[in-house]
Amino acid sequence: xxxxxxxxxxxxxxxxxxxxxxxxxxxxxxxxxxxxxxxxxxxxxxxxxxxxxxxxxxxxxxxxxxxxxxxxxxxxxxxxxxxxxxxxxxxxxxxxxxxxxxxxxxxxxxxxxxxxxxxxxxxxxxxxxxxxxxxxxxxxxxxxxxxxxxxxxxxxxxxxxxxxxxxxxxxxxxxxxxxxxxxxxxxxxxxxxxxxxxxxxxxxxxxxxxxxxxxxxxxxxxxxxxxxxxxxxxxxxxxxxxxxxxxxxxxxxxxxxxxxxxxxxxxxxxxxxxxxxxxxxxxxxxxxxxxxxxxx
Numbered sequence: 001x002x003x004x005x006x007x008x009x010x011x012x013x014x015x016x017x018x019x020x021x022x023x024x025x026x027x028x029x030x031x032x033x034x035x036x037x038x039x040x041x042x043x044x045x046x047x048x049x050x051x052x053x054x055x056x057x058x059x060x061x062x063x064x065x066x067x068x069x070x071x072x073x074x075x076x077x078x079x080x081x082x083x084x085x086x087x088x089x090x091x092x093x094x095x096x097x098x099x100x101x102x103x104x105x106x107x108x109x110x111x112x113x114x115x116x117x118x119x120x121x122x123x124x125x126x127x128x129x130x131x132x133x134x135x136x137x138x139x140x141x142x143x144x145x146x147x148x149x150x151x152x153x154x155x156x157x158x159x160x161x162x163x164x165x166x167x168x169x170x171x172x173x174x175x176x177x178x179x180x181x182x183x184x185x186x187x188x189x190x191x192x193x194x195x196x197x198x199x200x201x202x203x204x205x206x207x208x209x210x211x212x213x214x215x216x217x218x219x220x221x222x223x224x225x226x227x228x229x230x231x232x233x234x235x236x237x238x239x240x241x242x243x244x245x246x247x248x249x250x251x252x253x254x255x256x257x258x259x260x261x262x263x264x265x266x267x268x269x270x271x272x273x274x275x276x277x278x279x280x281x282x283x284x285x286x287x288x289x290x291x292x293x294x295x296x
Contacts, residue, residue, distance in 0.1 A: 015067075015070065016063075016067070019063050019066045019067055019070070020063055022066065023059045023060075023062040023063045023066065023244070023267070024059060026062070026198065026244040026245060026268075027055055027058065027059040027062070027244050029198065029244075029247065030055075030242070030243075030244045030247060031055060033197070033247045033248050033249075034248070034249065037248070039241070039248070039249045039250070042241060043241060043242070046241060046265060047265075054242065054265055055242070058242045058244065058265055058266065058267050058270075059244075059267070061266070061267055061270050062244060062267035062268070062269065062270060065267055065269040065270040065272070065273055066269055068273060069103065069106070069107060069269055069272070072106040072107075072109050073103075073104060073106050074106070075106045075109070076099075076103075076104035076105040076106030076107070076125075076127065077104065077105075077127070081105040081106055081108075081109075081112075081125060082105050082124065082125045082126075082127060083123070083124045083125070084112075084116070084121065084122060084123045084124075086122055086152060086153075087121040087122055088153070090119070090120070090121035090122055091119075092119050092120050092121070092122075092285075092286075092289055093122075093153070093156045093157055093158060093159050093184060093185075093285075093289055094120075094122035094123070094124060094149050094152070094153050094156065094158055094159070095115060095120050095122070095123050095124070095158075095159045095160075095161060095285065096124045096125075096126060096142075096145060096146055096149055096158055096159070096160050096161075097111065097112070097123065097124065097125040097126070097161050097162075097166075098125075098126050098142055098160060098161070098162040098163070098166030098167070098169055098170055099125070099126070099127070099128075099162075099163060099164075099166050100162075100163045100164025100165045100166050100167075100190075101130050101164060101165045101202070101206065101207055101210070102130045102207075103130075103163070103164075103166075104127050105125035105126070105127050107163060107272050108125050108272070110272065110273055110275075110278070111161070111272065111278055111281075112125070114275065114278045114279075114282065115278075115282065118282045118286070120282075120285070122149075122153065124145060124149050126141065126142050126145045126166075128141040128142060130204060130206055130207065131203075131204050131206075132204065132205075133204075133205075133206050134205060134206060134209065135168075135169075135206060135209055135216055138165075138169060138206060139169055139172055139173070139177070142169050142170075142173065143173060143181065146158055146160070146173065146181050146183070147181065150181060150182050156182075157182045157183060157184030157185075158181065158182060158183050158184070159183070159184055159185040159186070159285050159288065159289070160173065160174065160183055160185070160186045160187070161186075161187045161188075161189070161281060161285075162186070162187070162188050162189070162191065163188075163189045163190060163191075163271065163272060164189070164190050164191055164192065164245070164246075164268065165191070165192075165206075165210065166188075166191075167186075167187075167188025167189060167190070167191025167193075167237070168188075168191050168192065168193065168210075168220070170183075170186045170188060171186065171188060171191070171193070171220075171235070171254070172220060174186045174235060177220060184234060184288055184289070185234045185235070185236075185284065185285055185288035185289070186234065186235045186236070187235075187236045187237075187238065187281045187284055187285065188235075188236070188237045188238065188254065189238050189239075189271045189272070189277065189281070190238075190239055190240060190243050190245070190246060190252065190268050190271045191237060191239070191246075191252065191254075192210055192212075192245075192246045192251050192252065193237065193251065193252060193253060193254045193255070194212060194213060194217055194250070194251035194252075194253070195210050195211050195212040195213055195214055195216075195217040195251055196210060196211070196212055196245060196246045196247055196251055197211070197212045197247040197248070197251075198245055198246070198247055199211040199212065199214070212247070212248075212251055233259070233288075234288050235254070235257070235258045235259065236258065236259045236260070236261070236281075236284045237252070237253070237254035237258050237259070237260040237261075238260075238261055238262075238263050238271070238277055238280060238281065239252035239253075239260070239261075239262060239263065240252075240262070240263050240264070240265055240266040240267070240268070240270075240271060241262055241265050242265040242266065242267065243266075243267070243268045244267050244268055245267075245268035245269075246268065259284075261280065263276070263277050263280070264276060264277070
């Protein structure tokens with residue numbers, strides 16, 4: 001028993017060491033990118049001139065957000081994490097939750113609770129692989145789940161909430177890059193709409209394809225430009241002024257036809273655990289649920 005406990009403690013210490021280093025490194029890179037640009041002035045205003053304290057707090061919270069994701073990760077493969085029991089009597093549309101790179105359905109642990117309390121009974125979380133796959137293959141997996149959900153609730157449009165890469169997949173679906181689907185609303189959380197400079201350090205071709213201004217991002221922009229006006233009023237991008245995974249910060253800005261709002265200063269993964277951000281997400285979904293939406 002003592003030996004097993006020692007192994008667990010050593011393993012936990014190694015895990016914490018990795019998480020601390022990732023949080024510190026990404027925060028340092030964020031500051032390196034930001035220190036000499038206009039975004040620094042924005043952070044100065046937000047923090048009352050105490051940007052250092054704001055960065056330290058965000059890095060500290062980033063560590064615990066990543067720890068929560070790691071500890072919850074196995075739960076994401078359970079059927080219960082991927083879908084709720086269908087409730088045809090629910091007046092609100094079904095919601096499909098799409099995780100980000102290297103995550104799975106477990107990333108939505110708190111969002112599922114908050115959405116259920118808000119009356120969204122039909123929740124579905126997509127699991128797609130981040131390894132040995134491409135953006136198009138991941139998009140195909142998400143599209144199939146959305147099609148299945150739409151078939152389960154005929155006549156009801158589907159709503160999408162995506163974190164990070166999940167938001168980019170959501171945007172591609174609603175703007176016609178993939179198959180045309182009955183999607184009435186989209187919320188993206190910390191999504192690299194223009195890619196991220198940190199993607200060059202990613203493991204796997206899917207991660208590396210998200211490089212800032214890279215071929216995938218350019219092709220998405222060209223393909224989606226003609227359909228972007230269709231998102232007006234129903235697509236919302238939420239992003240943090242202190243996102244430590246999407247560099248530069250301007251890469252978080254969506255197309256002009258989208259609504260976009262800055263959240264409380266949060267780390268990239270911290271957005272999944274921030275209730276006020278979830279409340280804003282839910283408000284947008286409720287607003288869109290009352291509108292007539294075009295069918296494909």
